[in-house]
Amino acid sequence: MSKETNSLAISVQDVTKVYRLYEKPIDRLKESMSISHKSYHRDFYALNGISFQVEKGQTVGIIGTNGSGKSTILKIITGVLTPTTGTVSVDGKISALLELGAGFNSDYTGIENIYMNGTMMGYSKKEMDEKLQDILDFAEIGDFVYQPVKTYSSGMFVRLAFALAINVEPEILIVDEALSVGDVFFQAKCYRRMEEIRKSGTTILMVTHDMGSIIKYCDKVVLLNKGEFVAEGTAGHMVDLYKKILAGQMDSLNAELAKEREESAADHILMSDFSGGITGDQPDSGPAEGTSGGLMKDQITINANRTEYGDGRAEIYDLGLLDERGNLTNLLLKGEMFTIRECIRFNADIEAPIFTYTIKDKKGTELTGTNTLYEGADIRPVKAGDEYQVEFTQKMTLQGGEYLLSMSCTGFEQGEHVVYHRLYDVANITVISNKNTVGVYDMESQVKAVKK
Numbered sequence: 001m002s003k004e005t006n007s008l009a010i011s012v013q014d015v016t017k018v019y020r021l022y023e024k025p026i027d028r029l030k031e032s033m034s035i036s037h038k039s040y041h042r043d044f045y046a047l048n049g050i051s052f053q054v055e056k057g058q059t060v061g062i063i064g065t066n067g068s069g070k071s072t073i074l075k076i077i078t079g080v081l082t083p084t085t086g087t088v089s090v091d092g093k094i095s096a097l098l099e100l101g102a103g104f105n106s107d108y109t110g111i112e113n114i115y116m117n118g119t120m121m122g123y124s125k126k127e128m129d130e131k132l133q134d135i136l137d138f139a140e141i142g143d144f145v146y147q148p149v150k151t152y153s154s155g156m157f158v159r160l161a162f163a164l165a166i167n168v169e170p171e172i173l174i175v176d177e178a179l180s181v182g183d184v185f186f187q188a189k190c191y192r193r194m195e196e197i198r199k200s201g202t203t204i205l206m207v208t209h210d211m212g213s214i215i216k217y218c219d220k221v222v223l224l225n226k227g228e229f230v231a232e233g234t235a236g237h238m239v240d241l242y243k244k245i246l247a248g249q250m251d252s253l254n255a256e257l258a259k260e261r262e263e264s265a266a267d268h269i270l271m272s273d274f275s276g277g278i279t280g281d282q283p284d285s286g287p288a289e290g291t292s293g294g295l296m297k298d299q300i301t302i303n304a305n306r307t308e309y310g311d312g313r314a315e316i317y318d319l320g321l322l323d324e325r326g327n328l329t330n331l332l333l334k335g336e337m338f339t340i341r342e343c344i345r346f347n348a349d350i351e352a353p354i355f356t357y358t359i360k361d362k363k364g365t366e367l368t369g370t371n372t373l374y375e376g377a378d379i380r381p382v383k384a385g386d387e388y389q390v391e392f393t394q395k396m397t398l399q400g401g402e403y404l405l406s407m408s409c410t411g412f413e414q415g416e417h418v419v420y421h422r423l424y425d426v427a428n429i430t431v432i433s434n435k436n437t438v439g440v441y442d443m444e445s446q447v448k449a450v451k452k
Contacts, residue, residue: 008091009172009203010054010077015086017047017072017227046072047083048227054220056092059204061214061235063242064224070207073224074098074176077205092203093122095170097162110145110152110160117164131167138193139163159186166193173197175206211239212400215331215432231257236331243301243330243428252298296320296341299328300427303404307424313350314409314420318343321405321427332396334433334442339393344409344421346387352380353420355390357407359398359429367398367440369406397441400433 020041022028027040034040047069054060062070075081077088078096103120104113114135118128136145139159141152149157166173175194191213198204198217208214214221214235221238223230225245230253231238244253295318320328324336332338340357358369370392372378379388408422437443 007056008053008089009056009058010091010205011087011089012050012052012073012077013087013089015047015050015073015076015083015088016045017069017076017081018084019044019046045227047076050086050224050227050229052222052229052232054203054205056203057201058219059198059206059217061218061221061238062205062207062224063209063211063214063221063238064230065226065245067226068224069227070224071098071176074174074205074207078174090172092171094172094174095121095165095168096174096176097165098174098176104149104157104161106150107148109148110139110141113149113160114164118168121168123168131169134167135160135163138167138189155186162186162190166190166197170197170202172203172205175204175208177208211242211331211402211430212432214239216434231260236329239331239430240301240329243430246428247301248304249301296328296343301330302427303425306426308422308426310409310419310421312421313346313348314353315345315347316342316407316409316421316423317345319407319423319426321429330428331430331432334396334398334400334431334435336396337393338396339391340405340407341392342390342407342409344388344390346382346384348384350382350411350420351413352378353382353409353411355379355388355407355409357392357405360404360406360425361440362402362404367403396431397444398431399436399440399442400431403429403431405429 021044022031022041031038031040050069050073052060062073064070072081074096075098076083077090078094078098080098103117105116108116111132114132115125115128118131119125123131139145139156139162141156141159144152144156145160149160152160173194194204194217204217206213206217218235220232221235222232223238223241223245230245231241241253241256244250244256297319300321320339320341321330321332322339322341323329323332324338342355342357344353344355346353354371354373356369356371358366360366372390375392379390382388404425405427406422406424407426409420410422411418411420435442437445
């Protein structure tokens with residue numbers, strides 16, 4: 001990726017987008033005709049004072065929940081929408097993958113739409129003649145390109161729109177969820193092409209709910225929530241903050257951001273003192289606050305809407321996900337070792353408790369899991385007041401994607417299964433992968449090919 005210049009490709013300064021919302025259609029007319037200028041609307045801030053910058057050659061992601069303003073800011077940058085206040089500066093020719101095919105005329109053929117959109121992007125007919133074959137080869141829709149696009153299937157429509165946008169050698173590529181369309185083979189081809197233009201130095205601004213793509217591609221990530229700027233920084237850190245928003249942990253998020261601001265201010269003061277020279281004795285600030293204090297579950301994303309039940313004789317009072325380096329995180333790398341840790345407090349004597357975990361996909365299908373009974377790690381008996389820490393350490397072989405973790409403390413009493421405490425879907429696991437195979441998990445095949 002070209003980093004030879006620090007000049008900006010995109011600069012967004014204090015951008016606000018306000019929509020007027022009316023309870024009834026007649027209210028709009030009443031307001032326009034009101035002599036006293038009475039207001040019949042309420043203001044909805046799709047964006048409120050958003051600022052960030054994108055350097056040339058950077059790949060920057062914008063993440064946030066639905067309704068956070070991600071698509072709105074992309075439309076303002078591309079000129080589809082006008083901001084209510086604020087300014088946007090763009091230096092470079094943009095190719096935008098917003099609503100794929102939004103600029104297509106349904107009555108025109110595929111070929112006619114290619115040339116029409118090329119002209120709208122500023123290309124001459126001669127330039128589009130040179131690009132046409134690459135676009136057709138990428139789209140792979142055959143003779144349908146000579147038919148009106150209103151006759152296309154949704155898959156063909158998407159192929160043509162993506163092929164056009166990604167093969168016109170843009171200086172700035174803006175992508176809004178476009179990589180999640182089409183079948184798996186077309187998606188793979190799109191990702192390969194994205195990687196090619198990224199390495200060529202093209203500036204990329206992308207919005208996606210695929211956190212694997214954010215981690216893999218983005219040099220910087222901007223986090224939005226309900227039209228407000230939350231933070232910007234490295235992909236991994238921003239995804240962790242985003243997970244807190246998803247889990248409704250706003251207090252934890254705000255506390256973390258406040259701490260980061262304090263640390264940043266302290267660093268700035270320290271550097272100012274250093275650059276100006278330090279005289280006299282400096283007060284001892286005391287030992288640094290340890291990062292290991294507190295509960296593990298406060299440092300990862302926990303599902304606020306989890307299901308839990310049991311008879312109360314045991315309590316899973318803390319839990320954590322640790323990566324290969326011992327960091328508490330919901331983001332795990334495929335191929336690395338990781339640990340699921342449970343802390344249990346017993347409120348009654350129990351003869352033979354069993355500790356479990358299960359990992360499911362988003363559809364609720366149980367993919368893997370184990371327990372202390374299966375693993376031959378029986379704990380018996382326990383007394384009221386005892387506390388145990390149980391760890392399950394294994395290699396992550398699931399494909400890249402989003403998963404849900406459940407855990408429990410159970411047992412068998414007089415032949416009956418008893419649940420002391422169970423937590424369903426208590427935390428999410430985001431698996432980041434640079435190589436996905438077919439299916440749910442990777443068989444870790446060792447490939448050997450020799451010429452005979």
